[in-house]
Amino acid sequence: MDTRSVISLTKIISILALTLNFTGVYAQEAADFWDKVRFGGALGLGFGSGYTDVSIAPSAIYQFNDYAALGVGVQGTYVHQKDYYDSYIYGGSVIGLFNPIREVQLSVELEQLRVNLNVDEAYASYYTSLNFKDRDFWNTAVFFGAGYHMDNVTVGLRYNVLYSKKDLVYSDALMPFVRVYF
Incomplete structure (x- = not known):
């Protein structure tokens, strides 16, 4: 050989x-x-005069130990404003969670969303100077968050470091959150 x-x-x-x-x-x-896998997510419903906002965002995390977890999620949202627009938003995210002490949870989340915006023709023609029109685009967000953690629930704030007023997805870079995992 x-x-x-x-x-x-x-x-x-x-x-x-x-x-x-x-x-x-x-x-x-x-x-x-x-x-070590925990499931959770979010449901959102918003209704008003001619306004509808429905969101569903299931997610799962793998709890490595008492201090660290990593997970994925999907999201789907429908927003309708009568005589103005309809929007379909869908995508996914990856999240990392870190608990330096039991009551404090730090997070970093990468989110990628596809946005389909359908603008009402009368609204678009009235505001021609704002250039409102049908748009299909991707929106990327990176959130850094901190919250108070108790049992399965965390309440806190997260900040989108890639926020832009032109992205038409979020109204502000700083957002409150409630995170639940079972």
Whole structure:
């Protein structure tokens, strides 16, 4: 056998041994994984005179330990203002949570949303100087947050460092939040 054959055979045996080792442990690790997953999210309803805002945003986090968690979420929102516009917003996010002490939760969240804005023709023609028109665009947000954490609930504020008045998604860079995970 030449040196290349010995190296190849060694690689194959090593990969096989690792695969068999991980397979035996996988069932226990899968059960442990799901024990550390927590589910939550948000529901939002807003109604007014000719105004409707409906949001749903389920999410899940993996709780590494008492101090750190990482998760993902999806979001869907419908906003309607009679005689002005309809908007469909959907997308996803990744969130990291850190509890330096039990009562304090710090967070960082990356959110990517697709916005479909359909402007009423009469409204658009009346405000031609503002250039209101149908638009489809992506909006990226990066939030840094801090909140008071108690059991499954955190109440706090988050700040969008990429906020722009032109993005037509959020009315302000600073927003309150209530985060719930079970």
